[in-house]
Amino acid sequence: MTNWLLRASAAGLYFFSAFSFAADDSHEQFKQAERIAWSGNYEAFQQAVAGLDHPLKPYVEMAFYKRHPRLRYETEIDHFLTIYEHTPLEWPVRDSWLSYLKRHNKKARFINYYRDTSDAELKCTYLTYQLDLGALKKPILEQVADLWTVGKSQPKACDRLFSMWSKAGYRTPELVWQRVTNAAQRGQTSLLDYLAKLLPKKEAYLAELYQEVRRDPSSAAGLYRFKQRSAKESEIAVYGVRRLIWRDPELALKAWQKMQAMFTFSKQQKDSVAYRFALALASKGHEEARFWLNKVPHERQDAKLLQWLMSNMLKEQDWEGIAVLFTGRDNLSHGQKYWLAYSYAKRGELDKANTLWREVAVERDYYGFLAAARVGVPIALNSEPLQVPQTLLNKVSQAPGFKRAKALYELERYTDARREWNYLTNTSSDDEKLAASVLAAELDWYDSTIFTLAQIGAWDYVDLRFPMAFKDLFIRYSERNRVDLAWSIAIARRESSFAPDARSSADAYGLMQLLPSTAAYVNNRNKVSKKRLFQPATNIRLGTNYLEYLKRKNEGNEILATASYNAGYHRIKRWLPDEAMPAELWIELIPYTETRDYVKNVMAYRQVYHTKLGRDGNILAAVLDMKIAK
Structure with a gap:
């Protein structure tokens, strides 16, 4: 428990006494009532609801009306939808009710109960x-x-x-072409076959050409395919060459040169190609990257492109170029300031470098900690205590949405719990969000606390944003697997914000986001069920084991092990330079944006946890003396 929570408890601020209940018995009554609702027995359902005193009582009603929509219950359904409109309870019932009305051809009622939605079937109906x-x-x-x-x-x-x-004449040729473009770029072959028939006869081939370029971008280099050199063909050519640059840079460069003699491209088209070429060639370390990076108009030089411009100059040790790139620009990021100072230092302008590094050193992030190591000052956590009036805590704790979220968390219905939490915070003021964060922290809803504070930019409440979550488990398995405690916690903080039930689009599971194949590998080739990966103890045991494995594979280098945790060991090996390079420079030149940011975040989080654990020193100082090489 953090110091401010200890003080709050000492003052008698026990947040949840006002709505505590015998959870086990009460939850069992709720589940029994829900089962009755599912059964469809209206009289038994009414009795169960009448006798239920539980925050999730409306979920029992939702269960009945969702499964058993009937005209004879219209009054009750209408009342339910009115009471819970815009809450997570609304659409499960509304969707079922609208589907019922449609099946029974109740057109006027359907119109009355319809609310705007992204569901195309409902909207068309x-x-x-x-x-x-x-x-x-x-x-x-x-x-x-x-x-x-x-x-x-x-x-x-x-x-x-x-x-x-x-x-009625609303389907214009322009709209047909717009849909052809959208369908082709999504690879919708069957839809394109239909749309080709709607194009003028002489343009029907364009649908097939678009699809061909989508399927195989190198087709765009076959300039004989562009028969009419029309504006529509130029759109396809631009689309194709922008895709081709990622697969075959040399072919794309040659094709684009020839295309410019065939078509009259607009400035917007040329700028879009220059931007895509610049990103692709820079990420691949291509020799023409610098040319294309400089070809992008100033107004299109966003943060992503500026990063690659800077990376290219760092790779070439163009210290003068970095100074020119950033000098005079407003609102430089901490990283841009850091590397501008670095370029000053490389040019012998140490006073200017140290002045700028001192400015960055007051920040609580990767660059701030690096800059602090550069100028020899202590790291700055800039932590503030969060003080929320008890009256506001009481108000939020009594909100129906909070009570429902709490009960759903206790029932381990995490998806529904987060929907309720999001509804609560999205309909709250910033002060109420702060109060909700305090309440969530007390209940160990780590990810809800972290995301809510991020939502309002409340960055300086470090104790809440960087909790010592599952501390005993991390201590036990970090020691067992001989990895630094601050490191393993930092990995979990970056991977899942300590959500035990986290699941990624790549099917990584749990606190430390392990793939089942990875979990099995470090578990002596024994399969680990997805259910077990959601268990904190299992996930942390295997996650710290995997960290130790990656550390050994990378000969003790924890920076490379961190990068490997995100991108894979073999990919990291391909990124290692032939000649020794300063570690901070290698990190900045990692070609995958996700991995580059991941390493920086984990290192910064590790420093935060290092300090929170009562340890002295700036762990990023070691990075300044480290070299990376194959």
Whole structure:
């Protein structure tokens, strides 16, 4: 428990006494009532609800009305939808109710209960029913274009509406081409076959050409395919060459040179190609990267491009170029200031370098800690205590959304719990969000606390943003696997914000985001179930084991091990330079943005936890003396 929480407890601020209940018994009553609701017995459901005193009582009602929508329950459903509109409880019931009304052809009722949604089937049904019941055609049909021009096939419920819209003359050649473009760029082959028939006969081949370039970007280099040298062909050519540059830079460069003699490209098209070429060639370390980076107009030089411009100059040791790049620009990032100072130092302008490094050294991030090591000053955590009035804590703790989130967390229904938490915070003031963060911290909802504070930019509440989550488990397994405690906690903080049930799009699981294959590998080739990976003890044991393995593979280098944790050991080996390079420079030149940022974040988080554990010193100081090489 952090110091400020200890003080709060000593003052008698026990946040949850006002709404505590015998959780086990109460939750069992809720689950029993929910099972009755699922069964569809209305009288038993009514009895169960009437006798239930539980924050999730509306979830019992939701369960019944979602599974058993009937016209005879319309009054109750209408009341439920009115009471819980805009909450996470609304759409499970509304969607089921609308589907029921549609099945029974209750058009007027459907229109009455419809609310705007991204569900194309419901929206098309809503618009069609209005036309069926005599609504003015013009305002209805004017809403159809956005539904029709999407790059995928729409539900059958839209067919009649689209037909009426088309017959009324709203489907223009421009809209057809817009949909061809969207469908081609999404690779929707069957839709393109249909759309080709809607193009003028002499342009029908364009749909196939677009698809061919999508499937194989090198097709764009076959300039014989562009028969008419029209504006539409130029769009396809630009699309193709922008994709080709990532796969075959040499072919893309040659193709673009020839294309410019064939087409009259707009400035916007040329600038988009220059931007994409610059990013692709810089990330690949291509010899023409510098040319294309400088070709991008100043107004299109965003943070991503400036990073590559700087990286290219760092690689070439163009210290003068870095000074020119950043001098005079407003709102330089901490990293840009750090490397501008570095360029000054390399040019012998140490006073200017140290002045700028001292400015960066007051920041609590990777560059701030590096700069502090450069000028020999203590690192700055800039931590502030969070003081929230007890009256506000009481108010938020009594909010129905908070009570529902708390009960759902206790029932381990984490997805529903987070929906309720998001609803609560999205409808709260910043002060109420701070209070909610305090309450969440007391309940060990680490990820909810971290994300809520980030949502309002409350960066300086370090104790809340960097909790000692699952400390006993991290101590036990970090010691067992001989890895630094601050390091292993920092990895988990970066990977999942300490959400035990985290699951990534790549199917990595749990606190330390382990792939099942990785977990099995470090578990003596024994398969580990996904359910077990959601268990903190199992995940931390295997995650710290994997860290130790990567540290050994990288001959004790924890920077390379950290990078390997994100990008994979073999990929990192390919990124190692032939000749020794300063470690801080190697980190800045990591070609994958995700991995580059990952390493910086983990190192910064590790320093925060290093200090929170009562340890002295700046651990990033070692980076300044380290060299990286194959």
